[in-house]
Amino acid sequence: MIKANPNYFKLPVVYLFQQVAKTVKEYKDTHPNADVISLGIGDVTQPIPMASIEAMHKATDEMAKAETLRGYGPEQGYEFLRKAIIENDYKAKGIDIALDEIFISDGSKCDVGNIQEIFDVTAKVAIPDPVYPVYRDTNIMAGRELTFLPCKESDNFSPSLPQTDCDLIYLCSPNNPTGSVMTKEDLKKWVKYAKEKNAIIIFDSAYKEYIRTPGIPQSIYEIEGAKEVAIELRSFSKTAGFTGVRCAYMVIPHALKALDPNGKDIELNPLWARRHTTKFNGVAYIVQRGAEAIYTEAGKKQVKATIDYYMENARLIRTGLKECGFEAFGGIDAPYIWMKAPNGVTSVKLFEALLTQAEIISTPGSGFGTYGEGYVRLTSFGTRENTIRAIERIGKIKL
Amino acid sequence: MIKANPNYFKLPVVYLFQQVAKTVKEYKDTHPNADVISLGIGDVTQPIPMASIEAMHKATDEMAKAETLRGYGPEQGYEFLRKAIIENDYKAKGIDIALDEIFISDGSKCDVGNIQEIFDVTAKVAIPDPVYPVYRDTNIMAGRELTFLPCKESDNFSPSLPQTDCDLIYLCSPNNPTGSVMTKEDLKKWVKYAKEKNAIIIFDSAYKEYIRTPGIPQSIYEIEGAKEVAIELRSFSKTAGFTGVRCAYMVIPHALKALDPNGKDIELNPLWARRHTTKFNGVAYIVQRGAEAIYTEAGKKQVKATIDYYMENARLIRTGLKECGFEAFGGIDAPYIWMKAPNGVTSVKLFEALLTQAEIISTPGSGFGTYGEGYVRLTSFGTRENTIRAIERIGKIKL
Numbered sequence: 001m002i003k004a005n006p007n008y009f010k011l012p013v014v015y016l017f018q019q020v021a022k023t024v025k026e027y028k029d030t031h032p033n034a035d036v037i038s039l040g041i042g043d044v045t046q047p048i049p050m051a052s053i054e055a056m057h058k059a060t061d062e063m064a065k066a067e068t069l070r071g072y073g074p075e076q077g078y079e080f081l082r083k084a085i086i087e088n089d090y091k092a093k094g095i096d097i098a099l100d101e102i103f104i105s106d107g108s109k110c111d112v113g114n115i116q117e118i119f120d121v122t123a124k125v126a127i128p129d130p131v132y133p134v135y136r137d138t139n140i141m142a143g144r145e146l147t148f149l150p151c152k153e154s155d156n157f158s159p160s161l162p163q164t165d166c167d168l169i170y171l172c173s174p175n176n177p178t179g180s181v182m183t184k185e186d187l188k189k190w191v192k193y194a195k196e197k198n199a200i201i202i203f204d205s206a207y208k209e210y211i212r213t214p215g216i217p218q219s220i221y222e223i224e225g226a227k228e229v230a231i232e233l234r235s236f237s238k239t240a241g242f243t244g245v246r247c248a249y250m251v252i253p254h255a256l257k258a259l260d261p262n263g264k265d266i267e268l269n270p271l272w273a274r275r276h277t278t279k280f281n282g283v284a285y286i287v288q289r290g291a292e293a294i295y296t297e298a299g300k301k302q303v304k305a306t307i308d309y310y311m312e313n314a315r316l317i318r319t320g321l322k323e324c325g326f327e328a329f330g331g332i333d334a335p336y337i338w339m340k341a342p343n344g345v346t347s348v349k350l351f352e353a354l355l356t357q358a359e360i361i362s363t364p365g366s367g368f369g370t371y372g373e374g375y376v377r378l379t380s381f382g383t384r385e386n387t388i389r390a391i392e393r394i395g396k397i398k399l
Numbered sequence: 400m401i402k403a404n405p406n407y408f409k410l411p412v413v414y415l416f417q418q419v420a421k422t423v424k425e426y427k428d429t430h431p432n433a434d435v436i437s438l439g440i441g442d443v444t445q446p447i448p449m450a451s452i453e454a455m456h457k458a459t460d461e462m463a464k465a466e467t468l469r470g471y472g473p474e475q476g477y478e479f480l481r482k483a484i485i486e487n488d489y490k491a492k493g494i495d496i497a498l499d500e501i502f503i504s505d506g507s508k509c510d511v512g513n514i515q516e517i518f519d520v521t522a523k524v525a526i527p528d529p530v531y532p533v534y535r536d537t538n539i540m541a542g543r544e545l546t547f548l549p550c551k552e553s554d555n556f557s558p559s560l561p562q563t564d565c566d567l568i569y570l571c572s573p574n575n576p577t578g579s580v581m582t583k584e585d586l587k588k589w590v591k592y593a594k595e596k597n598a599i600i601i602f603d604s605a606y607k608e609y610i611r612t613p614g615i616p617q618s619i620y621e622i623e624g625a626k627e628v629a630i631e632l633r634s635f636s637k638t639a640g641f642t643g644v645r646c647a648y649m650v651i652p653h654a655l656k657a658l659d660p661n662g663k664d665i666e667l668n669p670l671w672a673r674r675h676t677t678k679f680n681g682v683a684y685i686v687q688r689g690a691e692a693i694y695t696e697a698g699k700k701q702v703k704a705t706i707d708y709y710m711e712n713a714r715l716i717r718t719g720l721k722e723c724g725f726e727a728f729g730g731i732d733a734p735y736i737w738m739k740a741p742n743g744v745t746s747v748k749l750f751e752a753l754l755t756q757a758e759i760i761s762t763p764g765s766g767f768g769t770y771g772e773g774y775v776r777l778t779s780f781g782t783r784e785n786t787i788r789a790i791e792r793i794g795k796i797k798l
Binding site: 001002003004005006008009011018041043044045046047048050053056057060061063064065066069070071072073106107109110113114117118119120121122123133134137138141167168198199200241243244245246257258259260261265266268271274275277278279280281282283284285286287383 | 400401402403404405407408410417440442443444445446447449452455456459460462463464465468469470471472505506508509512513516517518519520521522532533536537540566567597598599640642643644645656657658659660664665667670673674676677678679680681682683684685686782
């Protein structure tokens with residue numbers, strides 16, 4: 001009989017968010033009148049920018065006529081969108097990225113999951129702990145060995161350098177789940193490490209628009225030499241509320257190299273292009289027009305207003321928790337707040353207390369890794385009203 | 400230095416369609432006044448159904464309001480779409496498929512590329528020759544060994560059983576590129592083979608709506624016992640002109656089993672669910688509403704009208720070629736016509752003659768595999784006007 005991929009059996013049995021969903025469902029089923037507020041999974045509540053809505057209507061109409069119909073687009077994404085990204089997200093910030101270094105996709109989750117495919121299965125992977133589980137699970141599925149990089153409160157949750165040599169390193173700033181950010185000095189340290197070890201960094205900056213503190217890098221390419229060692233991932237999900245619209249992009253600079261089977265160093269960009277064109281057929285034209293519209297003057301204003309709204313939620317959660325006597329991190333340059341459980345209280349216990357005593361959904365930190373134990377993640381993506389009501393309830397929980 | 404995936408270096412250097420595009424571009428560049436007609440890559444020219452356009456407008460408006468915004472959807476796809484698929488594509492045809500056996504994706508190319516991940520890298524893969532290159536390339540990328548199944552004119556281009564045991568078999572009917580279909584007897588033979596060898600069939604029926612001959616199966620599940628051995632792939636690309644909208648689905652029955660690392664047989668459905676939820680975040684809500692609308696009364700009529708239009712093109716190409724003295728296959732139950740080159744003329748030579756003498760873009764059959772040599776693929780997805788003009792020109796070419 002055909003064998004299943006044996007690596008899948010090394011995965012943790014239940015995907016964290018599914019487990020949380022199950023517990024919540026059970027609570028709701030047994031408490032039909034409960035007024036549960038979700039500060040759990042990082043989904044948005046505010047509408048997508050009107051500029052995107054208008055662009056998507058227009059694009060939909062184009063699909064209704066033979067003269068303007070768009071069939072298969074370029075797998076890498078339409079030039080109009082790649083140009084808008086380069087102009088606004090890079091050139092405007094003094095970073096020079098070429099058109100063929102950008103790859104449009106239907107989400108960062110896919111990019112995170114797929115990028116590991118172009119590397120050898122023997123590549124040693126370093127992953128922060130706590131971490132967005134997709135970095136971990138997709139490498140386990142591929143059969144790779146993992147090293148975890150503790151992110152401790154004493155280091156502002158910035159990952160420590162690995163004790164053993166690593167080939168592929170995942171970094172995320174602003175961070176999911178801790179809400180922390182990596183400073184220029186933090187990133188310099190990593191770029192230097194990657195150069196010394198001939199390693200590659202996968203830099204996930206899906207939350208870059210939430211950075212408020214001057215000097216915190218939005219892009220790893222703000223660090224000199226980073227193009228030789230880093231792939232950057234960005235998403236429209238949290239920038240423009242595209243969680244249900246699905247659009248993201250990845251930057252693979254030509255300067256990025258790896259060894260071919262003959263030990264010769266080759267560019268990774270064409271290797272990824274090959275993967276992308278073979279297993280993917282481009283993002284919907286309508287969606288790409290919606291994403292392009294984010295970069296218009298109107299679109300930029302609308303995006304800023306929505307992010308300001310969420311960041312005010314973040315401030316309310318952060319200050320509210322402190323007023324209730326809880327320690328909390330993040331929420332200054334990130335939409336996530338990392339709430340610390342009082343001594344001896346586990347993540348799951350705090351999650352359960354929040355659910356059953358305050359009817360608030362959080363995400364247990366332990367699901368994100370060993371060093372997430374003792375924390376829960378709260379998100380600022382709720383409505384203002386619910387965020388305020390949630391904070392009022394938190395003061396009442398007993399642990 | 401980090402090593403690239405060595406399997407990528409076993410791939411043919413240029414992806415067939417890219418090579419064809421390059422040759423065509425060079426011809427156009429050197430002949431700026433050329434009136435080139437594409438019967439090459441299988442992209443559609445007719446607008447998508449008006450029912451889908453209306454549904455997508457409505458869904459777009461929902462994204463503009465907080466009350467109706469849809470963020471992350473279920474990775475597996477919204478129930479409304481999965482239910483419509485089950486009711487119309489299966490239940491109406493006497494086939495019983497459960498809601499959690501359907502997985503919505505952003506395209507069959509992705510499904511074809513990704514499905515192999517849940518199998519062991521040692522699985523022996525059998526692939527028809529000629530073949531849609533994605534079956535081949537994605538398995539080479541994964542490091543698997545391939546066996547090719549010759550599809551010969553003498554067998555109506557139906558693949559022959561492998562000489563050695565195989566674990567995973569790709570079948571495509573109606574076929575891309577040959578335009579042939581597998582009969583009930585053909586499929587019964589394969590289901591029997593798969594049962595005997597404990598193998599699994601990946602059945603690609605992306606073109607099922609083009610079947611006109613009574614009795615030709617649209618679904619492999621029309622064959623008794625097929626649920627125990629087959630995964631079925633379907634796409635809205637050619638059914639409803641969704642090549643630029645991106646939606647497809649895959650059926651993984653619960654009856655389908657493989658061996659876990661302990662040699663115990665386990666269901667593949669939850670394994671794929673794990674893959675799908677870990678590396679994918681669902682298809683855009685707007686797109687899923689567009690796909691759902693295909694199953695309304697209006698949508699069905701519009702789909703039928705468009706397919707009738709393309710099939711009339713297919714008839715014109717098929718009969719036109721015969722009148723010019725060429726042999727041609729397919730085009731009766733499929734949108735593809737498999738044009739045979741006269742004795743001693745290669746696929747590439749015929750492709751070049753069509754391009755330079757008749758200014759028609761075709762796809763050389765040799766790019767689809769050894770047994771594609773001596774043929775080119777023509778598609779019926781052009782406009783009526785261009786199809787008629789193309790056929791008029793074909794009579795003039797000299798080989």
